[in-house]
Amino acid sequence: MNMQIRLLTETDLDAVLDIQHQCYPAAWLEARATFARKLALSPQSNWIALDDAGAVGYFFTHPWAGNGLPALDEARLTLPAQAHAHFLHDLAVHPRARGRGVAARLVAQALAWGVAQGLAEARLVAVLGAECFWRGLGFTAQAERDARLAAYGADAIVMQRALSPP
Template sequence: MSGSAQWRPMGQGDVDAVAAISDRVHGAYTEKPAIYAERLRLYPAGGFLLERDGQALGYLVTHPWAGDRPPALDQLMGRLPDALDRYYLHDLALLPEARGTGAAAAAVDLTVAQARAAGFDRITLTAVNGADAFWRRQGFVDAPVAADSYGADSVSMVRML
């Protein structure tokens, strides 16, 4: 692989690659391909694929949201809620070969830009698998909200813009 990895808008044709990355990276927290397809259909501007030389190395899924409780893990939403009041970082996953390249920080920058462009003053997420330390380095702080479907060791987090 010769070029540097770049984030690009995700399309429905990328969903299988996204699901395969999720399966490799997230273990028990992986989601069905239909979840990624729906998130992309509901908010196309929020999906990105990290690619290098035609190979998918990671993905980012974000969308507007409402209220303190995050969307349930591996459950279809049907539609975005009414009275949207925050931007939600649903998922960021990188294959091992993309880690340490700055791709994660670039994904956070993309998320911040998307949230600001959509008029939101905060980004929320649910950290799993011990990722809360990474998210703290990105300016997120713990939020006192239970993320029931994500398990007892998950951490709800927020970053004010």
């Protein structure tokens, strides 16, 4: 089956909400307005994957600074003046399309963007047991415990990977 990845736009948000609903517990669902804010914040660093039947996955990311974490469902997120990191906020693939490399392709696309922006590292919060998935893509677990980490769930863990030009 064909698969393509392109920049995500506001017209994709219905599909994003549907995929999110299929992938996360109800307590974690972010509102449409939150996704729209993330798009407005950094319009060039969010992607959607589509196959012949429609949207199958999405990835929201944005530049970031320091070791802290953005709060989940942050209402007033702003970009740092001096970004050195690429924060990988939310990666989700619809259950019907898993195991086909959709997530790996979305991550490759995003990290290439981070490298092109000159960002030195990528960081994320792994949840729902996804630590193993991220390890496979070269990320390592960090000991840091940001106060905001608790909101991501009991098994949430900060992970990081250096970004270097190919």
